[in-house]
Amino acid sequence: MDKIKKFIENAGRPRIIIALFLFVLYCAAPFVNVRVDTSISDTLVRVGMNGVLVLAMVPMVQSGCGFNFVLPLGIIAGLLGAVTSLQIGITGVAGFLIAAAIAIPIAAVLGWAYGLLLNRVKGDEMMIATYVGFSSVAIMCIAWLLLPYTSPTMIWGYGGSGLRTTISVEGFWLKILSQYLYLQIGQFFYVPLGMFVFFGLMVFLVWAFFRTKLGTAMTAVGSNPEFARASGISVDNMRTISVVISTVLGAIGILVYEQSFGFIQLYMGPFYMAFPAVAAILLGGASVNKATMVNVVVGTFLFQGILTMTPSVINSVMQTDMSEVIRIIVSNGMILYALTRKVVVKR
Amino acid sequence: MANKNKGSLNWKTIVADNAVPIIFIALSAAAIPLSGFSAKYLIQEMFTRIARNSFLVLSLIIPILAGMGLNFGMVLGAMAGQVGLIFATDWAIVGVPGMALAAIIGTPIAIVLGYACGAVLNRAKGREMVTGYILGFFVNGIYQLVVLYCMGNIIPIKNPILVLSRGYGIRNAINLSGIRHVLDNAIPLNIMGVDVPVATYILIALFCVFIVWFRRTKLGQDMRALGQDMAVAEEAGIAVERTRIIAIIISTVLACVGQIIFLQNIGTMNTYNSHDQAGMFAIAAILIGGASVSRATILNVFVGVTLFHLMFVVSPMAGKQLIGQAQLGEYFRVFVSYGIIALALVLHAWRRQREREDARRSLRGE
Numbered sequence: 001m002d003k004i005k006k007f008i009e010n011a012g013r014p015r016i017i018i019a020l021f022l023f024v025l026y027c028a029a030p031f032v033n034v035r036v037d038t039s040i041s042d043t044l045v046r047v048g049m050n051g052v053l054v055l056a057m058v059p060m061v062q063s064g065c066g067f068n069f070v071l072p073l074g075i076i077a078g079l080l081g082a083v084t085s086l087q088i089g090i091t092g093v094a095g096f097l098i099a100a101a102i103a104i105p106i107a108a109v110l111g112w113a114y115g116l117l118l119n120r121v122k123g124d125e126m127m128i129a130t131y132v133g134f135s136s137v138a139i140m141c142i143a144w145l146l147l148p149y150t151s152p153t154m155i156w157g158y159g160g161s162g163l164r165t166t167i168s169v170e171g172f173w174l175k176i177l178s179q180y181l182y183l184q185i186g187q188f189f190y191v192p193l194g195m196f197v198f199f200g201l202m203v204f205l206v207w208a209f210f211r212t213k214l215g216t217a218m219t220a221v222g223s224n225p226e227f228a229r230a231s232g233i234s235v236d237n238m239r240t241i242s243v244v245i246s247t248v249l250g251a252i253g254i255l256v257y258e259q260s261f262g263f264i265q266l267y268m269g270p271f272y273m274a275f276p277a278v279a280a281i282l283l284g285g286a287s288v289n290k291a292t293m294v295n296v297v298v299g300t301f302l303f304q305g306i307l308t309m310t311p312s313v314i315n316s317v318m319q320t321d322m323s324e325v326i327r328i329i330v331s332n333g334m335i336l337y338a339l340t341r342k343v344v345v346k347r
Numbered sequence: 348m349a350n351k352n353k354g355s356l357n358w359k360t361i362v363a364d365n366a367v368p369i370i371f372i373a374l375s376a377a378a379i380p381l382s383g384f385s386a387k388y389l390i391q392e393m394f395t396r397i398a399r400n401s402f403l404v405l406s407l408i409i410p411i412l413a414g415m416g417l418n419f420g421m422v423l424g425a426m427a428g429q430v431g432l433i434f435a436t437d438w439a440i441v442g443v444p445g446m447a448l449a450a451i452i453g454t455p456i457a458i459v460l461g462y463a464c465g466a467v468l469n470r471a472k473g474r475e476m477v478t479g480y481i482l483g484f485f486v487n488g489i490y491q492l493v494v495l496y497c498m499g500n501i502i503p504i505k506n507p508i509l510v511l512s513r514g515y516g517i518r519n520a521i522n523l524s525g526i527r528h529v530l531d532n533a534i535p536l537n538i539m540g541v542d543v544p545v546a547t548y549i550l551i552a553l554f555c556v557f558i559v560w561f562r563r564t565k566l567g568q569d570m571r572a573l574g575q576d577m578a579v580a581e582e583a584g585i586a587v588e589r590t591r592i593i594a595i596i597i598s599t600v601l602a603c604v605g606q607i608i609f610l611q612n613i614g615t616m617n618t619y620n621s622h623d624q625a626g627m628f629a630i631a632a633i634l635i636g637g638a639s640v641s642r643a644t645i646l647n648v649f650v651g652v653t654l655f656h657l658m659f660v661v662s663p664m665a666g667k668q669l670i671g672q673a674q675l676g677e678y679f680r681v682f683v684s685y686g687i688i689a690l691a692l693v694l695h696a697w698r699r700q701r702e703r704e705d706a707r708r709s710l711r712g713e
Contacts (some may be wrong), residue, residue: 120696121692121697121700123700125473127474128692130477131685132693135685135689138681138682138686142675145672145678146675276482322492322496325491325492325495329488329492330490332485336481336485337470338479340467341480
């Protein structure tokens with residue numbers, strides 16, 4: 001009994017409740033004519049799609065910058081890369097790599113600039129991040145209208161200028177990762193192994209990074225900035241580097257998302273994208289200043305599981321679509337829970 | 348701390364303290380001729396919009412006084428007001444009594460929500476704003492759960508016009524024809540073709556008097572002490588957590604009334620969207636008026652509402668005339684609303700950090 005109690009204590013009550021809820025959903029699925037194998041493979045596809053975006057939370061959390069609400073900044077860089085690669089018109093793996101090659105430097109620059117700002121506003125990072133993210137999305141809305149892209153697959157048919165709100169990547173690099181190493185068992189169950197290999201590689205890289213000297217220093221800054229400064233670590237530098245890595249991961253993350261989803265969503269598309277990612281990592285057990293790779297993987301699976309299962313199962317049971325409301329309550333409830341937990345508040 | 352000595356009023360400090368409103372006046376001055384609107388149209392718009400929005404924006408002042416920053420949780424109050432309006436419409440009570448009924452139903456809900464909000468914020472001292480912001484989203488989920496799934500079956504709604512065709516849940520848009528403009532037109536006044544909603548202004552004026560009076564009461568002074576330094580206030584024997592909860596409750600109740608006044612002027616209620624924008628627009632407005640996260644006056648509110656809504660009216664037309672795309676002005680407006688909040692938050696955090704470093708330096712005796 002004590003062991004169970006300790007387990008619950010360690011994992012946190014909300015996480016157990018959500019995990020049980022998800023388990024119940026999977027169990028209930030066959031009784032309401034929802035195929036379990038399809039559901040599981042849908043969940044896995046979504047995990048692969050969103051995993052890197054969730055991973056983008058880790059460096060900033062570890063260096064004490066709070067949740068990466070400024071994820072839209074990285075996403076914008078990714079979108080710029082994607083749109084430019086479509087404009088150049090190279091298809092296949094090369095096109096995807098070009099998109100990444102364009103996106104990463106942009107993300108690095110944006111992240112660096114944001115890092116500089118963040119070092120002047122220690123303590124209020126999250127609120128500022130949210131609004132910097134929002135305003136950058138808004139200014140990019142203007143840019144999407146005005147940037148001189150000309151490829152007819154991307155611009156509005158009438159008027160002949162301005163990018164469309166959604167652009168299909170079909171014929172360029174649709175499912176380039178998802179269909180590389182493609183595992184199909186039976187008619188309904190498949191796993192996009194290529195996407196998972198990529199996600200695994202990213203997770204490994206970040207994991208390995210936090211075991212280098214630089215990564216350890218970064219963690220030290222996050223857990224105790226005074227101590228880190230006393231041991232000769234430049235707190236500001238570490239924070240800036242963490243923001244750059246987070247932003248770059250965000251840019252890669254959105255490219256992975258797009259190649260699987262099939263569409264590039266411009267304009268207000270990236271607006272609320274940070275919130276599900278934050279909720280996912282919290283569901284995995286991260287706190288405001290500590291996040292691990294296990295948190296990322298478990299959290300993404302739980303969160304995407306809920307997202308896939310609630311529409312299908314709950315709809316069949318109650319004959320109405322409550323998934324949106326459940327998503328809002330679960331994701332924001334998780335963030336709220338993390339923000340109000342009695343942790344040692346740093347200055 | 349450095350610019351506490353406001354005795355010497357040189358123009359540099361004035362500009363630095365009011366940078367945001369000055370930028371906005373300049374922007375508007377450039378955009379008004381471009382938009383091609385007539386002066387009479389703009390004045391009419393401003394009178395209507397100040398009457399419509401001031402109450403909501405004023406509700407932000409008290410939490411700022413108590414040092415809790417911008418109350419992003421005010422959307423909770425707006426939701427309570429909307430629940431009140433749904434019932435008032437359902438029971439077909441029209442005119443000023445209908446509005447009063449909506450307020451009477453909304454107030455207890457707002458008090459409960461405000462208490463909950465205050466209690467949550469007390470658990471998240473030092474990050475009230477982001478917590479209040481997320482709390483707004485969270486309660487929005489619960490609001491949708493109640494309004495979209497429980498009203499019409501668990502909570503009885505008689506009027507079939509309100510209910511979705513599937514038999515439960517409230518429709519996306521509710522026509523508030525029963526209470527449309529009832530407050531605005533209660534005391535009609537027309538000056539040279541410009542309609543002035545006198546009764547609404549009287550209500551707003553009463554509220555301003557209330558704020559001025561409230562600041563002088565014991566509770567108001569306690570809140571000011573809290574806003575200065577929470578630790579010192581605690582030492583002085585002020586019940587910190589209780590006072591903070593009261594500040595949020597007052598703000599939530601006022602936001603509830605404010606939302607009812609707002610919707611009475613608009614005339615239709617967007618059941619699932621109206622409250623969302625209420626918080627963002629109110630906060631952007633008060634910041635544009637020159638308020639900061641830690642200081643706000645009644646003057647800030649009125650300057651802010653005027654400037655923000657002037658831009659609101661003018662920018663799509665200006666964008667259309669300038670580049671030929673109204674959409675561009677629209678996006679510019681969105682950018683400004685978010686950008687101004689970001690800028691204000693950054694400036695505030697920056698100043699606070701500098702003060703902290705100054706304090707540390709003076710401790711070392713440099």
